[in-house]
Amino acid sequence: MSQTEPEEGSLLLEESAEKLLAPPSVSEFPIFNQEAAYDDFTTIDWFRDLNQERNRQRILARKKRQNYFGWIRKILGDAWQGWLVTFLVGITVGGVSGFVDFLVQWLNDLKFGVCCTAFWLNKANCDSWKSWTELISVNSNFLAFIFYAFWMLLFSVLSGVLVVFFAPFSAGSGISEVKTILSGFVIRRFLNFNTLIVKIIGTCLSVSAGLSLGKEGPFVHIASCLGNVFSIIFEKYRCNEAKKRELLSAAAASGVSVAFGAPIGGVLFSLEEVSYYFPHKTMWRSFFCALTAASVLKYLDPARTGCLVNLSVDYTTPWHVCEIPAFFLIGLLGGVYGSLFVKANVWWNRYRATCFIRRYPIREILVIASLTAVCKYPIHLLRMNTTDSLKLLLSKCTSSSTLLDCNEEYFKAACVLIISVAFTLILTALTFGIQVPAGIFIPSMSAGAMMGRLVGIFFQWLRRNSATLTRIFPCKNNSYCINPGLYALCGAAAGLGGVTRMSVSLAVILFELTGGLTYIIPIMITIVTSKWIGDACGTSGIYDEHIRLKGYPFLDSKCEYSSTTTAREILHPQHNEPPLCVLLEKGNTVGSLKRLLKESPYKGFPLIDNLESRGSLGFVNRIDLTTAIEKISESTEVSEATSVCFTLKDWKTYNLCINLAHINTIPIQVSEEMPLDMIVDLFRKLGVRYLLVVTHGELIGLITKKDLLKHLASVYRQDPELILYY
């Protein structure tokens, strides 16, 4: 306890008290202009921040009434700030995406050759294009492989060097971190300008290297960085972490929007997978942001196709009810693949973190890139650009098709596909975690599409060799009747669904990506099956597993908890712990508060009326108290002995002390009998950072998010130490 009785003879500060007691204007309000309000790697208090924003709105509204200038400022500055910044983010995300698409194309072409007259042109725009083997006039398969491997290693290592030495946070997909940040966690350097630049260049390099990864995940991170960078311009977002997260949600939507050419899918991805707090207003902002980004990309048109749909399927023939078992089978394979991948990847990442490898990130990249080159080069389907190979897999059989199964070489085709799936699984599991920007959308879809095509081959073979099947499933053209492209499309859904456990957003992304609206039911069947199988195998989505792996304090909004513990067992202090550090309503001095801040490590202090009745009056956040005390101490009239009180009631009778009532947030109080799941609900749905526990009207303790996460970890995972931050 750090309370002292008001010292006698303390300076009466009526003027300054009056000033602080009057409703503060924007510039005077001490909570504003706190760019470093939250420490790095801590959790924000949504409830506090949203309330702060409402206060600001109210003050603005009052200003609006006061003068004409305030009104104009409101129109131009505030109401439209949200839409303006969303628009700017959308435009930039679209622009960056066009740049990345162009650069990836150019780097990808560079792996195979160069434009002799103008090296900056890519293959499609150059008349004098020469491959490397042509340039040195040696026609050798081995030499071609050497060139292929050389560029792959060079690009990978370059990307790794950038990441390791300039912005370590730009490694991986970044979706787990974006998810954690949106749930209310602060990781300062994760979204800064450095990370943005390195992530953009690094993504281009690692994607065009041909490693087993995609650019979709990193794009969500890039877009979020852009959102964060733009938020600095606008005070409304800069000074309020909760408001900033609304902008970041919209930015994440635009990232998926341009990565897949799927604006609606982007909004839904942000809603379903990434965002935590998604009010209706944010849905509209995300919609608008995704629309703007997609429009810019469509205008830039880096692929020169004139439309957003990247992997459009060229068939619309209806599917047959008899094929439903095949879709279930594909879903099953996707679920199994997803679980295997998640387990393998998590195991490998956990192992890597403890062994010598983590000290040599660049050498690790070298080894994995070499392994990728050796595995991928011999197989035509893997050697090519991942997007092209996915396009090939999704295509239907025509007479000119180069795919083996279209030429009825079923056994050979099946062998190649099985090997390819195995390679993709192993390489992706190894790659997702090394120090380069890496997404897993495209590799997962690829592996899924291969498995889908495999099932397609199996069913074609079955139909040919079974009289019954031929009867119930008659076709005019015997060989192309079962469309293996459709099976690959479902497979792509199943693979990605198994790995990420997305539902509606996945279906919408697939439609927007491929245009295969006729196959809505097959795709939905495979998504539902792969989710069931994946859950039955006991894994969560890869992003949740990575959040757990990295020890971020994430209160999963999808989990349901059924423990029988109550607030009494979670609260702090328990019997063996030191007593609660509280503030009294009256009787504090500037000196006593400074001492309190210095001596106690807590993030905030409950405010009570007196030590006997312990009636709860509120909660004072450490950051607010620090700012307020600093502000007060600036005045020369204030000494260490000046009285400070926090009373909300009848402030006029207390004007002998400086009243800091305005930094008193109004916490929620719960009974000690409140069950765990209700407490979790309060934290999840309201985004509070602490609850006061009272019984018989007395404050008996505090539940912070940290306490809750520790408790949940001890109940469900038996190791609370795995959560590293709070």
Added chain:
Amino acid sequence: MSQTEPEEGSLLLEESAEKLLAPPSVSEFPIFNQEAAYDDFTTIDWFRDLNQERNRQRILARKKRQNYFGWIRKILGDAWQGWLVTFLVGITVGGVSGFVDFLVQWLNDLKFGVCCTAFWLNKANCDSWKSWTELISVNSNFLAFIFYAFWMLLFSVLSGVLVVFFAPFSAGSGISEVKTILSGFVIRRFLNFNTLIVKIIGTCLSVSAGLSLGKEGPFVHIASCLGNVFSIIFEKYRCNEAKKRELLSAAAASGVSVAFGAPIGGVLFSLEEVSYYFPHKTMWRSFFCALTAASVLKYLDPARTGCLVNLSVDYTTPWHVCEIPAFFLIGLLGGVYGSLFVKANVWWNRYRATCFIRRYPIREILVIASLTAVCKYPIHLLRMNTTDSLKLLLSKCTSSSTLLDCNEEYFKAACVLIISVAFTLILTALTFGIQVPAGIFIPSMSAGAMMGRLVGIFFQWLRRNSATLTRIFPCKNNSYCINPGLYALCGAAAGLGGVTRMSVSLAVILFELTGGLTYIIPIMITIVTSKWIGDACGTSGIYDEHIRLKGYPFLDSKCEYSSTTTAREILHPQHNEPPLCVLLEKGNTVGSLKRLLKESPYKGFPLIDNLESRGSLGFVNRIDLTTAIEKISESTEVSEATSVCFTLKDWKTYNLCINLAHINTIPIQVSEEMPLDMIVDLFRKLGVRYLLVVTHGELIGLITKKDLLKHLASVYRQDPELILYY
């Protein structure tokens, strides 16, 4: 206050107390098996119901551990109950939808003629089809009109008679009511079997009558009815209003899924527009339910097209960046139309409720049906089935096209379209509110498509007469270069967007309905514009306006409140009101509680420790207390003088009285300084029905949902009396 001191010599009931104190099993738990737990037209307490469900789960889990039978029961009975009932609802919704589609087709054909050999066949399946004028061998245009009007009046009146005399709740679209119910309101007869049957038949009749309405809204109601009917079979859903609402959300999704052939759009509609509480699990259930319903419909294939997409557009030509102003214009028109429609419809419904018309519902239907016949018959576009006319509007111009604008009769086409829009606006505004099942999706889309086509005509005309436009927008075939079908598609989005203010779900429904994925950006532009314009005109979506009109207690999850009031001004009792009716922890008898229930009208009673310190201990719901007292009184050992207590602490020391601690719910306590918007957040996000207000540890009052709604109404609408129920 109804507390009495424990009477001396009260019967000691140790045995029975022990029994009630021990953790109750399912059958003993008095909260279960309360089918009529909530009164009709009252709000449920989500927080209480979800907690009750968790208790049930825990007891089941304990049973599972106890015996093998319990384990089997859990596997078969509980974990899969949710999926099973969702599956059943999906199948039935699909089946009903197939039936309705067939019946509507048959009734629609009946308006024009009959199958002479077998009257039950519709036109497409009959070789000896004869129109009515052919049958009576008179070829007169006027007679054809008479027949047209006759059937229209007959069907409308039949539909009206069914609704008025058998199930008044089946009138209108029902989406407003479903929305209110899902937000936690109880309207018993709204989802019962009677309403279901009348709604199905009534929808068939009113749709085939040719009134200005659609079947999509009613389908959401029909599906919700089916969800409710199936919930009766499963105890888990029957006895828990909160759990039932999860099922209803999924059912609503399946309703849209079959109405539009848009399973994903259905899930999003349920998420965005209808549902209030939509956890991740419900998203999966809705996905599954929508999928099942769509699969069944696809299998039944009532339209014999072999695919779900009803209004598929037959063009994929890319759009031009120059056309963007046109899309903005369409969005603007859609927003204006939407606002006009909402204002006109609300005004008319409010007027109708106060004047003589409401006493003659059948005559009103007669008048409106006649008016519809007179307005619609002369115009080819309106005379035909609404879906067919929408299809025609969305089509591109070909050489065989019958549309006026395709034959370059721009002026005539524009006139027809303007008149059609005006008629649709007026007729729909009049129709939506009469006593027949009526949806507004299709009429709104129709009107929007007409306006879109109008803009298309205008731009075609402009392009032809402006050299600049011809230069920047060159076309090979001069007349069909601007595709008016695309404009109509955007118009449909704008019209529906203006009326309902849907965002993502609207875009997805349109893609699934038309397959026009290439036009994602134009459609998104029009949706955003129409929403902005609609909001700027000061109206909300039609469903929200109707909820307000009908006085339902709906706490809008989209609104943001910026009032500066605090809990102190909202709580009950205020200074001039009678004191709060509370329960004491100890000292009650069976008799005193019975008297309390008899004498006070309140829905629940806060529990405090004693009248001096007023420390809050919990809250006892009236319905729980009534059930518990009834249950206790069944025992012969219990007299009026038996002591009853509610203590949660150390129950062993209190076993001289019957302890009803288990019916004590654990309410949330807030400070009297809590601002309004935070209180609204607590009610909205947690679904609580009341908050306890404490200050200095003393209970000073209670905020119920009713108090909050009244306060909000007084702050924002100046008329709290317009909210009829709580």
